Amino acid sequence: AQSVTQLGSHVSVSEGALVLLRCNYSSSVPPYLFWYVQYPNQGLQLLLKYTTGATLVKGINGFEAEFKKSETSFHLTKPSAHMSDAAEYFCAVSVETGNQFYFGTGTSLTVIP
Amino acid sequence: GAVVSQHPSRVICKSGTSVKIECRSLDFQATTMFWYRQFPKQSLMLMATSNEGSKATYEQGVEKDKFLINHASLTLSTLTVTSAHPEDSSFYICSARNYASGGPQETQYFGPGTRLLVL
Numbered sequence: 001a002q003s004v005t006q007l008g009s010h011v012s013v014s015e016g017a018l019v020l021l022r023c024n025y026s027s028s029v030p031p032y033l034f035w036y037v038q039y040p041n042q043g044l045q046l047l048l049k050y051t052t053g054a055t056l057v058k059g060i061n062g063f064e065a066e067f068k069k070s071e072t073s074f075h076l077t078k079p080s081a082h083m084s085d086a087a088e089y090f091c092a093v094s095v096e097t098g099n100q101f102y103f104g105t106g107t108s109l110t111v112i113p
Numbered sequence: 114g115a116v117v118s119q120h121p122s123r124v125i126c127k128s129g130t131s132v133k134i135e136c137r138s139l140d141f142q143a144t145t146m147f148w149y150r151q152f153p154k155q156s157l158m159l160m161a162t163s164n165e166g167s168k169a170t171y172e173q174g175v176e177k178d179k180f181l182i183n184h185a186s187l188t189l190s191t192l193t194v195t196s197a198h199p200e201d202s203s204f205y206i207c208s209a210r211n212y213a214s215g216g217p218q219e220t221q222y223f224g225p226g227t228r229l230l231v232l
Contacts, residue, residue, distance in 0.1 A: 036223075043119075043206055043225035044157075090156060094221075100147065101208075101221065103156045 006104035019078040023091030033074040119224035136207030142187040143209035151204040
């Protein structure tokens, strides 16, 4: 079975500060891991994904995430927050043999001017 | 990138009526589409997997007779909420897998969602 835990349902950072959104996963097989962003009343936009290969993946809008198998984590970071980063962020896991996505409960990011 | 559309984007209906939501892959063929439901301030929950030309696979706890899914073509899946009630009010999001990209299952694209309000 697969599951995702996002620690912190709400995160607030100052503009220009580091953004760190936490994601831990549980998977019985090698996982595919994703981060999506959702703006109000909109669908999901893929930020980045890890499938195989390099464990540090870079995505859009300056975000990156590192897959750490030993810690079963896939935390999302951005060195300097921008006002436009304020949104809901979802971590998701999928598996090789299946195709469903299992989403975390989401983290709402607020950027303080 | 690949585009998935949903129609309508918003719908308001009376209790007891049925509502159909369409999910289309605009520039690729999708043999598999997924339907998710999202309650306010909550995560997405997979409702069912829609396979072209065959019956949908429903997740545990999802009523197949209430949420009818049809995937009649490689670019269209529909979700019909039958005899809708206020508790069915939610944000429904579909996604589609693009097999033609030659990629594995991570090439999944999400639609913009449909907000359903049942009065």
